[in-house]
Amino acid sequence: MQPGLYHILFISGALFFTGVYGFLTRRNLITMLMSIELILNSVNLNFVAFNKYVWPGKMDGLFFTLFIIAIAAAEAAVAIAIIINLYRSHKSIDVENAEDLKY
């Protein structure tokens, strides 16, 4: 059986909710960052799948995906810089300890 659009969307959805679950439950900032990457990748997967099955002759979805990968890389750099700074000031990368920005 050839894999169809729905199979891929199912995988992508599973990936997305895994990411969300990880983001909401993990306390370690690095793990949270990894969860975000999962979410992003699920989106990438969506783009590629829709491009292939819905508008097979076009390249838009592929280019979008490439852009998102590039941006995700930059974002990961920024996020890690923030985490390092947080570690320097709080001696911890636990998200529970980073609650200073509140009322």
Add this chain to the structure above:
Amino acid sequence: MPGTLLIALIPLLPLAGFIIAGLFGRKYLGRSAGYLGTALMLASALLAIYTAYSYFTAPNGGEYPKIKVLDLTWLQFSDHLSINMGILLDPISVMMIVVVTLISLMVHIYSLAYLKGEERFPTYYAYLGLFTFSMLGLVLASNIFQTYIFWELVGVSSFLLIGYYYDRPSAVAACKKAFIVTRFADLGFLIGILILSNASGTLDFDTMISTLTSPETGAAQKSVAASFLGFSALTWGAALVFIGGAGKSAMFPLHIWLPDAMEGPTPVSALIHAATMVVAGVYLVARLFPVFAVCTPGVLEMVGWVGAISAIIAAIIACTQTDIKRVLAYSTMSQIGYMMFALGVSKYGGEAGLGYTASMFHLFTHAMFKALLFLGAGAVIHYVHSNDMKDMGGLRKQLPVTHLTFLIACLAIAGVPPLAGFFSKEEILLAAHHHNMAIYWIALLTSGLTAFYMFRLYFSIFWSKPYQPHGEHHHHGSVLMTGPLVLLGIGAAFAGLIPFGHFVSSDRIPLASHFDLSFSVLPVALGLLGILAAMWVYARQSDRADKIAAAMGGLYKSAYRKFYIDEVYQFVTKKILFNIVGRTAAWFDRTIVDGAVNMTGTATQKIAAGIKKIQSGKVQQYAVYFLTGMILLAVLFIYLLK
């Protein structure tokens, strides 16, 4: 005619004096601020006289024209309705600029000596410049709103000058009183302006008068049809404008500020509270005279009665006061009452307009002799360092020039021929005799009382007991003080010989002066009787005055207490306004208004305290909110808003 620039310079020169002395006076100019102000005033006075001369001698075909020398649109509301800044020359405004600049010049010169050594000397001259500018702007105004603007400006400068000795609590109280009372009356003036301009569709004096008085336009009829409490809108407008004028001119019952205003320096009293500002009300009624006479004769009648009542009440009070400046203040009020009722008994046009001419004539002569009286009183006060008659007496040897000029002024105000007051007063009495006999008798009685209280003042200062020096350092007035006295004395003596009707009349067509010798016998005889009575009582030290006062009993006592009018005001303001209205308003303010405001505040605080918990600082909590929101939106867009 002199060019526009020269005429515009008449008010602008004093303004320049105000700006220069006000900005640089205390720091750089010092005493020379006075000389600067005086020099500018001299230039302004010469220009005014030149303007008057060329205006009255220019060929005019039997009727003096109304010339709008300058008319700058300042604020345009619609095609017809605009506030303009202009200069209007007509007989009364030309007469007024001469009076204002001349008296102001005399006061400028006199003050150089009178206020010598004052620390705020330049400030004083700055204020004088401001006042003169405002007064000239008022009399030259071509637009009723311009009049109102300058009207408030003279009010402010009067306030500043009354409160010149700001370290005296009485002066501070007096300047506040003057400002509040006149401001209260000005509210009436403003509403009156709005009504009149609504009826006529313009703020320009000329257009307003011609629209309201000509029957063809229908503006008058339309506003007569609109009525409130049984009086037409136009009547209300004219009456309210008159209330504004009555406040400024210290007419009963709005006169209470004038006697207190004597707390200012004496030359200021001469300029503002005798010769110029207080006649602004008379001038205003004269300016709008055709409207009063043609459209609202009822209001004109009220003007007449208010004037007559003020004249007699002030004259009675003046007989009992012992502060010489207060006597003069009540005398001023009485004489302005004369001017007012002269307008009130006048009609528009021709012979019947005699009262109008007489009123303006009296304004002119009164400015001379009353300024002289105040400046003379200033010289006396300067010499004995007291305002009270009891500290004076026998000063005729010490102050010969003051004595002589004071005597001339007293004779002039008492109406003794051939001094200035005689002619103007005769004309007023004649006009009253023609049109309203009741007012005529009041006026006659007042004129006798005037002679009595003026000579009471004269004898108490210069005769009575022999002079006793009090050991203080006495200043004899320098020539700077006696010079203006002599010049004004000449004016007070001869100003009456001017054939005034040739220059000023209600319809601007020259009016032949009337003079009926048989008619003037009675007033002059009454005046002489008053003088003799004063001489009998006050010329030598005796107990006659006390005996008469005792015989009069209650009348004397109530006149001495100024008929308790101040007390009535106190009662109305303190007991009724402050206690009943004020307390209710304060309660309302504290509980309802403040309560509403506070409630908004506390409600916001409570709600904020409740919802600020959302901002917890927990990143994952935010992510949950975000996710929930996104899911809700997705549901909304996918299933509900298909």
